[in-house]
Amino acid sequence: MSDERSYRVALVADRYVNPAPGGLDGLAVLTAANWGVMQLPDDAYPGEVARLLLAEIAEQVEEFSRHGYAFVLVGERAGLDQALALVGVAVPPRIEPASADELGEFLAGQPVPPAVDAATSARE
Amino acid sequence: MGVAFVAHCLLNQNSKVRDGAHCAGVYSPIVDVLRAKGWRIEQMPCPELAFAGLNRFWAVREQYDTAAFRRHCRRLAVAVAGAIAARAERGEEVVLVGVEGSPSMGVTITSSDPDRGGRPSWPEGTPEHTGGEGIFVEELHAELDRRGITFRVAGETHALAAHDEDDQRARLESVLEGGDE
Numbered sequence: 001m002s003d004e005r006s007y008r009v010a011l012v013a014d015r016y017v018n019p020a021p022g023g024l025d026g027l028a029v030l031t032a033a034n035w036g037v038m039q040l041p042d043d044a045y046p047g048e049v050a051r052l053l054l055a056e057i058a059e060q061v062e063e064f065s066r067h068g069y070a071f072v073l074v075g076e077r078a079g080l081d082q083a084l085a086l087v088g089v090a091v092p093p094r095i096e097p098a099s100a101d102e103l104g105e106f107l108a109g110q111p112v113p114p115a116v117d118a119a120t121s122a123r124e
Numbered sequence: 125m126g127v128a129f130v131a132h133c134l135l136n137q138n139s140k141v142r143d144g145a146h147c148a149g150v151y152s153p154i155v156d157v158l159r160a161k162g163w164r165i166e167q168m169p170c171p172e173l174a175f176a177g178l179n180r181f182w183a184v185r186e187q188y189d190t191a192a193f194r195r196h197c198r199r200l201a202v203a204v205a206g207a208i209a210a211r212a213e214r215g216e217e218v219v220l221v222g223v224e225g226s227p228s229m230g231v232t233i234t235s236s237d238p239d240r241g242g243r244p245s246w247p248e249g250t251p252e253h254t255g256g257e258g259i260f261v262e263e264l265h266a267e268l269d270r271r272g273i274t275f276r277v278a279g280e281t282h283a284l285a286a287h288d289e290d291d292q293r294a295r296l297e298s299v300l301e302g303g304d305e
Contacts, residue, residue: 005138005145017135018164027135027150027165034148036136039167045210052203056169060132060139067178069138 006034007115009064010107011057011092013075014042026074029100033107040077050079058083065089068114074103125162126217128300129208130154131229132170134221134280139170141182146282154221154280157293161300163219166211168204171197171228171260181244184235184252185227188259197228197263205267208275218275219299222261225283230258232279253284276302 016026017039030037038057041050054077061071061084071092073080081091093110097103134154137145158165172180172188175196208218222231235252257265261277268275278299281287 003140003143003145004147005140006148007138008149009136009138017167027155031150031152031155036138036149037167038132038136039165041207042166045207049203049206049210052206053169056174056200056203059174060169063174063177064138 006036007068007113007119008034008070008072008107008110009036009038009061011038011040011061011071011073011077011080013040013077016074016097018042024097024100024103026097026103029097029103030074030107033104035072035107040075040080043077047079050077051083054079054083055086058087058089061089062087068118070110070113070115072107072110126219127164127166127208127211128158128219128221129166129168129204130158130221131223131226131280132168132173133223133229135165135167136170139173141172141180142178144182151280153289153293154296157296157300158221161297163300164216166207169200171200183227184237184240185256185259186236186238187240188227193259194263197260198267200260201264201267204264205271205273208268208273209271212273218273220261220264220275220277221296222258222277222279223283224279224281225253226258228258228260230256230279231261231277232257233284234258 010030012026019025041053073092073094084091095106133139134151137147137149175193211218220231223229224233225235227235233253234256236254237252276299278296281292
């Protein structure tokens with residue numbers, strides 16, 4: 001059985017997952033570039049709702065990070081830095097893309113995740 | 125139109141149990157349907173990832189049905205239900221899109237085998253599939269019932285022997301349009 005995962009995960013602001021008309025469709029770019037997506041809470045959520053969601057996101061980021069998966073941050077979300085700090089994970093490389101091309105180039109420029117090398121070695 | 129709260133792995137196949145990722149990252153057939161119908165997408169946390177980790181084994185419901193996993197799922201359910209409640213208060217429709225056959229994210233089909241445990245060994249095929257909700261969906265359902273919030277459900281069906289992408293799409297479209305799966 002094959003496993004198609006990319007070992008690459010993008011933390012993505014809601015406006016790139018649910019773009020307004022004419023907005024940048026980050027989800028489409030990330031799909032084409034083979035990155036997984038962890039969606040950050042909509043800015044419209046009440047503070048306590050967002051805080052709880054960000055805490056769960058951070059805990060999952062911690063698990064991926066322990067296994068050498070790559071992360072980037074697309075956009076921003078208030079409270080994310082603090083949530084990541086609580087689990088001891090640094091804020092990943094960030095972009096506020098103005099276009100699909102800019103986001104695509106940013107993703108293409110990321111280093112190969114350590115987890116890819118580990119998975120390759122395990123298969124050999 | 126409304127908001128579809130989707131299982132984490134539908135946007136991030138990296139969260140799948142090992143050998144379970146169908147694609148590199150985003151499972152686009154579900155996203156495409158939601159986008160085409162004008163539904164917002166909201167991603168739920170993966171109940172298994174933070175609890176059992178990336179090196180977890182494939183498991184059935186009974187193996188996850190522990191007091192500790194239930195507490196973990198209830199904590200997640202409170203977080204997700206808060207987001208759902210915020211949407212429901214605006215009068216938006218809510219659909220949960222789960223993963224059929226999953227011990228935690230199944231919405232109408234989960235997996236069950238009361239005898240499974242000990243040294244990992246299992247036959248090919250999917251004899252453990254049975255009607256019912258996964259444990260996280262069960263806890264979320266209870267939390268939404270407590271808050272008086274109604275919702276519909278749909279499921280991604282890759283794990284089922286009878287998986288058919290066209291059928292999966294038709295069922296999801298039907299649920300988004302107001303029907304039951």
